[in-house]
Amino acid sequence: MPRPAARVLALLEILQGGGTRPTAELAERLEVDERTVRRYIEHLVDLDVPVDSVRGRYGGYRLAPGYRMPPLMLTDEEAVAVLLGLVAGRRAGVVTASATAVESATAKLRRVLPKRLAARLEALLDNADFTAPVRPATHPETEVLLRVADAMRDRRPVEIGYTGREGRSSERVVHPYGIVAHSGKWYVTGADSASGEVRSFRVDRITRAAAREGAFEVPEGFDPAAHLLEDLARTPWRHQVSVRVRGDAEGIRSRLPPGIARVNATEDGWVRVRFQAERWEWVPGVLIGLDARFVVEEPPELRDHLRTLAHRLLEASE
Incomplete structure (x- = not known):
């Protein structure tokens, strides 16, 4: 339910619609009792908003005639x-x-x-129109996101209820090092009491959050966004892919979508790219986009998929 401050603003919004609003109507729309409505009216009066009380059978509350909220002064x-x-x-x-x-x-x-x-x-x-399609987004609880942000600002641990990808619920204490938005989702990255490791948690899967006593320090030089991308690259999916690519590690990494792969140089002048995939459809496009010679190390199913796709492309080009 909205906090009192939000309801006071909602009350002002209703009164700005004009006319006299009966107390019962205001109570119903704000989902409070009539006594609470009168208290909210007092808050508005304390803020120098001129609210008139109208007595009688058709009485209630209204804004004083001629009162208008000042325009929002933006360039x-x-x-x-x-x-x-x-x-x-x-x-x-x-x-x-x-x-x-x-x-x-x-x-x-x-x-x-x-x-x-x-x-x-x-x-x-x-x-206005947009070339990029609308990205599906999750909707974390605003209050949860703000509580985590408060704890991060104050360097205080936060206790969370969390539902994992497999649907299992858990309780844990996290030292929130940073909050990161990525691909339509919000994550909090920090030290996790349950695993003893630095982990990333999707905020929309946090069912509750409460600050705890204590304090922590963020490790010097810690980059929440970089750590999140590393976490995502290690997320277990159905297929484990390993590909050797001819080139330098930085050049190959720059051609990959962020957060999908781990890139390491080998001693023979190649680069090993490891990532995971739930389906094959997007993998060929990523490999072709590297614009370099590559050899699939595993799994064999990916080699078969690429051969089949190559044959289709050759047939289509004839």
């Missing part, structure tokens, strides 16, 4: 940055809120902008 460049950030962030899968929340935030922002600027931004959003 054109700032407004474009905020709105396009919401839209693009949602498409890229890095905005944790649902589509409904993003649309609601966008609508509220448009409503309080000066009319000239709002009209120009609406023209931009209505006519």
